[in-house]
Amino acid sequence: MSKHAFKLARGLAEVLIGVQSVGICGSDLHFWTDGQIGDFIISSPMVLGHEASGVVIAIGEGVTDLQPGDRVAMEPGVPCHHCQYCKSGRYNHCPDVKFASAPPYNGYLTNYVTHPATFCFKLPDHVSFDEGALLEPVSVAVHACRRVSVGLGSKVLITGAGPIGLVCLMVAKACGASVLIATDLESTRLEAAKSCGATHTCLIDKTSTSRQVAEDVKRKIGASPDITIECSGAASAISAGIYATKSGGSVLMVGLGAPLATLPIVDASVREVDLIGVFRYVNCFPAALDLIASGKINTKALLSHKYALGEVLSAFEMAKSGKAVKVIVDCSSKE
Ligand code: NAD
Ligand code: ZN
Numbered sequence: 001m002s003k004h005a006f007k008l009a010r011g012l013a014e015v016l017i018g019v020q021s022v023g024i025c026g027s028d029l030h031f032w033t034d035g036q037i038g039d040f041i042i043s044s045p046m047v048l049g050h051e052a053s054g055v056v057i058a059i060g061e062g063v064t065d066l067q068p069g070d071r072v073a074m075e076p077g078v079p080c081h082h083c084q085y086c087k088s089g090r091y092n093h094c095p096d097v098k099f100a101s102a103p104p105y106n107g108y109l110t111n112y113v114t115h116p117a118t119f120c121f122k123l124p125d126h127v128s129f130d131e132g133a134l135l136e137p138v139s140v141a142v143h144a145c146r147r148v149s150v151g152l153g154s155k156v157l158i159t160g161a162g163p164i165g166l167v168c169l170m171v172a173k174a175c176g177a178s179v180l181i182a183t184d185l186e187s188t189r190l191e192a193a194k195s196c197g198a199t200h201t202c203l204i205d206k207t208s209t210s211r212q213v214a215e216d217v218k219r220k221i222g223a224s225p226d227i228t229i230e231c232s233g234a235a236s237a238i239s240a241g242i243y244a245t246k247s248g249g250s251v252l253m254v255g256l257g258a259p260l261a262t263l264p265i266v267d268a269s270v271r272e273v274d275l276i277g278v279f280r281y282v283n284c285f286p287a288a289l290d291l292i293a294s295g296k297i298n299t300k301a302l303l304s305h306k307y308a309l310g311e312v313l314s315a316f317e318m319a320k321s322g323k324a325v326k327v328i329v330d331c332s333s334k335e
Contacts, residue, residue: 010078010080010081010098010116012078012116012117012118012119013059013060013061013062013063013116013117013118014060014063014114014115014116014117015056015057015058015059015060015063015066015072015114015115015117015120016056016057016058016059016060016112016113016114017054017055017056017057017072017074017112017113017114017115017120018054018055018057018111018112018332019052019053019054019108019109019110019111019112019113019331019332020052020053020054020055020071020129020132020133020330020331020332021052021053021054021128021129021130021132021133021328021329021330021331022049022051022052022107022108022109022133022328022329022331023049023051023052023130023133023134023136023137023326023327023328023329024049024051024315024316024319024326024327024328024329025050025051025136025137025163026162026163026164027050027101027102028048028049028050028101028107028316028319029316029319029320031046031048031101031103032048032316032320033320038259040102040103041103042103043103043104044104046101046103046104046105046106046107047101047106047107047108047109047110048101048107048109049100049101049107049108049109049329050076050099050100050101050102050107050108050136051076051133051134051135051136051137052073052074052076052100052107052108052132052133052136052331053071053072053073053074053123053129053130053132053133053135054071054072054074054108054113054129054331055069055070055071055072056068056069056070056071056072056120057112059117060114060117063117065117066117066120066122070122071122071123071125071127071129071132072120072121072122072123072132073120073121073123073132073133073135073136073285073289074100074108074113074115074119074120074121075119075120075121075135075136075139075285076099076100076101076107076108076119076136077091077092077097077098077099077100077119077280078097078098078099078116078119079091079092079094079096079097079098080094080096080097083095083096089282089283090282091282092143092279092280092281092282093279100113108331109309109312109329109331110309110331111309111331111332121135121285121286121289123289123293124293126293127289127292127293128300130300130303130306130328131292131299131300131303133328134167134292134299134302134303134326135285135288135289135292137163137164137167137326138167138170138171138288138291138292138297138299139280139281139284139285139287139288140164140167140168140254140278140280140281140284141164141167141168141170141171141172141288142171142281142284142287142288142291143278143280143281143282143284144168144171144229144252144254144278145168145171145172145175145229146284147252147276147278148227148250148252148274148276150171150172150175150176150177150227151175151176151177152176152178153176153177153178154172154175154176154177154178154179154226154227155177155178155179155221155223155224155225155226155227156169156172156177156179156180156181156225156226156227156228156229157181157182157183157217157225157227157228157229157241157244157245158172158180158181158182158183158193158198158228158229158231159182159183159228159229159230159231159232159234159237159238159240159241159255160183160184160230160231160232160233160234160237160255161182161183161184161186161189161190161192161193161198161201161231162184162189162231162232163302163325163326164231164254164255165182165184165189165193165229165231165232166192166193166196166301166302166325167297167299167302168229168231168254169182169193169196169197169198170196170197170291170297170298170299171291171297172227172229173197173297174291174296174297178199179199179200179221179223179225180197180198180199180200181198181199181200181201181202181217181220181221181225182198182200182201182202183201183202183203183204183213183217183237183240184201184203184204184232185203185204185206186322187203188323190202190203192301192302192325195301196298196301196302199221200220200221202216202217202220210236210237210239210240210242210243210264211240211243213236213237213240213243213244214240214241214242214243214244215243217240217244218244223246224244224245224246224247224249225244225245225246225249226245226246226249226250227245227249227250227251227252228241228242228244228245228249228250228251228252229252229254230251230252230253230254230255231254231255232255232257233255233256233257233258234255234257235257235258235261235262235263237255238251238253238255238261238263238275239262239263239264242263242264242267242268242273242275243264243267245273246273247271247272247273248271248272248273249273249274250273250274250275250276251268251273251274251275251276252276252278253275253276253277253278254278263275301325302325302326303325303326303328304324304325304326304327305318305319305324305326305327305328306327306328306329306330307327307328307329307330308329308330308333309329309330309331309333310333311329312329315327315329
């Protein structure tokens with residue numbers, strides 16, 4: 001059993017979980033290749049993986065709403081519950097959050113973990129473990145769409161059609177967005193965007209300027225997007241988003257790229273285009289689960305590759321290759 005859970009516990013009643021499906025995310029790849037992301041530095045061996053689902057094996061004292069055999073998805077960040085952010089309901093900013101797979105806390109790429117029951121979400125029978133693992137990235141998209149109230153008739157530009165861009169696209173569509181245009185440098189990613197509901201796509205030529213990309217987007221949809229959801233982390237994409245977005249609109253910065261970027265800040269100011277940060281999620285797992293369980297979004301379209309835990313190296317290599325959309329590791333296998 002992973003030891004991390006005892007550090008994560010925070011006095012909350014816990015359950016023992018047999019891990020089933022774990023998705024590999026870009027941050028797992030960064031930790032694998034670089035050993036760090038910004039100030040998060042891995043200094044001793046650590047288990048990766050934070051997009052996870054499993055089966056409750058045993059319940060600890062005080063657990064009332066879960067039973068052995070329940071199928072659950074785990075929310076990986078357990079905040080302190082005491083600071084001003086936790087008390088005001090913005091626990092994603094808790095300075096003392098213990099987040100599985102962010103050092104020093106172990107993640108879920110293992111056979112068994114313990115986890116606070118209140119951060120486990122029971123999956124209905126028809127939601128697979130693989131879909132359960134995707135509650136985590138879908139929650140990022142739910143939080144992003146809530147930050148600017150994507151709604152009926154919204155025209156939305158999504159820059160970067162990787163897994164995060166694709167879930168943002170699906171959730172924005174479920175919110176009622178009527179125009180969804182996705183940009184990417186790779187045509188395969190744009191094909192995926194079309195199958196996830198994009199009404200338009202825009203293949204970016206690396207030699208194009210951000211202004212040219214913005215003009216192309218506006219020409220294709222015949223209007224300026226109300227909202228840009230930036231999901232690549234590329235400074236040029238944030239710039240294109242600013243130039244494209246209508247005056248008074250918003251650019252959501254989901255993508256996390258270089259710590260410093262040169263952006264057309266005067267254009268954003270004089271046209272009152274709001275630049276909005278997005279970090280993880282707050283109380284979004286229930287909505288993410290409802291979206292999947294009700295069929296409002298079809299995350300099955302994202303599940304491209306699956307490996308046993310013993311083949312985890314191949315799983316990481318496939319995820320790194322860029323040929324996959326979402327790679328899942330089956331942690332129920334014991335070899
Ligand atoms: P990914 O690398 O799989 O996808 C990024 C996509 O952007 C790729 O398809 C790439 O071809 C495309 N791209 C690169 N430059 C571009 C440009 N100039 N214009 C348009 N597209 C471009 O990554 P992902 O897993 O989908 O994650 C996307 C981003 O979201 C990452 O930066 C990740 O760190 C970030 N993220 C943020 C949060 C958060 O809480 N804010 C949570 C999860 C992930
Ligand atoms: Zn806190």
